[in-house]
Amino acid sequence: MANRDAQGYPVILLTFVVAYVLAVLPLPVWLQWARPDWVAITLIYWCIALPQRVGIAAGLLLGIGLDVLEGAVLGQNAFALVVVALLSRMLYQRMRVYSLWQQAGVVFILVGINQLICQWVQNIEGVSVLPRLFLLPALSSALLWPVVLHSLRNLRRYYQVS
Amino acid sequence: MLLAAVIVVGLIVADLHYNKLQAARAMLDTLASPIFWIANLPTRLGEWSTTHIQSTSQLLEENERLRRENLVLQGRSQQMASLQGENVRLRKLLNSSALLRDDVLVAELVGVSPDPERLQLVLNKGERDGVFVGQPLIDADGLMGQIVEVSSGTSRALLITDVTHSVPVQVNRNGVRAIAEGTGELGSLEVRHVSSTTDIQKGDLLVTSGLGGRFPEGYPVAVVTEVERDLGEPFARVLAVPSAALDRTRHVLLVFTARPTQEN
Numbered sequence: 064m065a066n067r068d069a070q071g072y073p074v075i076l077l078t079f080v081v082a083y084v085l086a087v088l089p090l091p092v093w094l095q096w097a098r099p100d101w102v103a104i105t106l107i108y109w110c111i112a113l114p115q116r117v118g119i120a121a122g123l124l125l126g127i128g129l130d131v132l133e134g135a136v137l138g139q140n141a142f143a144l145v146v147v148a149l150l151s152r153m154l155y156q157r158m159r160v161y162s163l164w165q166q167a168g169v170v171f172i173l174v175g176i177n178q179l180i181c182q183w184v185q186n187i188e189g190v191s192v193l194p195r196l197f198l199l200p201a202l203s204s205a206l207l208w209p210v211v212l213h214s215l216r217n218l219r220r221y222y223q224v225s
Numbered sequence: 226m227l228l229a230a231v232i233v234v235g236l237i238v239a240d241l242h243y244n245k246l247q248a249a250r251a252m253l254d255t256l257a258s259p260i261f262w263i264a265n266l267p268t269r270l271g272e273w274s275t276t277h278i279q280s281t282s283q284l285l286e287e288n289e290r291l292r293r294e295n296l297v298l299q300g301r302s303q304q305m306a307s308l309q310g311e312n313v314r315l316r317k318l319l320n321s322s323a324l325l326r327d328d329v330l331v332a333e334l335v336g337v338s339p340d341p342e343r344l345q346l347v348l349n350k351g352e353r354d355g356v357f358v359g360q361p362l363i364d365a366d367g368l369m370g371q372i373v374e375v376s377s378g379t380s381r382a383l384l385i386t387d388v389t390h391s392v393p394v395q396v397n398r399n400g401v402r403a404i405a406e407g408t409g410e411l412g413s414l415e416v417r418h419v420s421s422t423t424d425i426q427k428g429d430l431l432v433t434s435g436l437g438g439r440f441p442e443g444y445p446v447a448v449v450t451e452v453e454r455d456l457g458e459p460f461a462r463v464l465a466v467p468s469a470a471l472d473r474t475r476h477v478l479l480v481f482t483a484r485p486t487q488e489n
Contacts, residue, residue, distance in 0.1 A: 080260070083260050084260055084263050084264045085264075086339055087260060087261060087264045087336055087339045088264045088267075088339075089264065089265070089268060089336070089337055092341075092411065092472060095339075095341040096341050098339060098341075119226055119229050120229070122229075123229050123232060123233065126233075127236070127253075128253075128257070131250065131253040131254060131256075131257050132257050132260060132261075132339070133338055133339055133340045133343065134338050134340075134343060134345045134373075134374070134381050135340065135343065136237055136240045136241055137236045137237070137239070137240040137246055137249075137250065138232075138233050138234070138235075138236030138237035138240060139237065141232075141233050141236060142233040142234075142237065145226075145229045145230070145233055149226060184237060185342065187237075187241065188241060189388070189389065
């Protein structure tokens, strides 16, 4: 068991680093609004797959990291990702028996909540001006969910992270 | 859960209302720079391949073109020297302070803020190179923004079109002063509080006025594209397009103002 743990954490960490890189990858302007929330969907996956290991604390730390990368108010993404982690841990038993597209629907809602919280904090700060497209990342995240699910699941099984 | 909630709310309040987290942010920014470096690899590879995989004829052609361009610029700068001398003499006659040349530092873009509502750039020069908070940023065509965060090896700049950014400007044609605010969209600035009778027209060049002490005087900021005078409104609506190529530039210049500006 101890051996497995030692093997598991680097893999989980690596997926989050990849998610960070994808989150700041330069995109053309017209695509920027539709950038999937990579960190949030990776977090959702690990919360569903390994709820005993990845949870609210992970959401908090990841969120602070993302705030630094985005130059956002410290705590904005941390707040959003803590809520996402909490909800996905509440839903994980149901999520596991859902079909792929039902799961994608839940992911849409979770990432939507994430975006909504970020919008609130930005409104408090006075940054937000064009909120018309803020749900687009939720849509793109939901559409990418099957891909993310399969690749992360294969990765997890290959390295036997449990 | 409760602990997480307290931490999160505490962080937001602390960062928004008290600037106590600057040091921590600078440290975390340093930790974050490898991620920007990796994310930037594809672009770098693309640039590398375009510069290294080029035929000789293309290179010769480019060399020839640059030579011609250089000649033209040198020709212009000859005239510039005499004009500058004349300017200094005239300024002396007027008893006003002389214009000083500013030093610049070339920095490279290593990242852009992933959040489309936050128009920020990450640059590869930091505290080590003498970059400071509030330092103006320009490109070949005009003012781009200012530095808002500095860590040891990188810094973060806010663009002039961000909603939280304003810059004091004047119309180059007649010296009318105004404030140009960002709109949150990359290609547009709004000149605020211009009364309906002010002499400002479509096509006017706006340059930094130097008021406020943050930006040096005389850098082009934007060109007015739309002036809407509605008599029912107290102010005219004036829109302008930034002169700098905010979304295309990869190399930017950090300006060290000749006279050190007082911090805040």
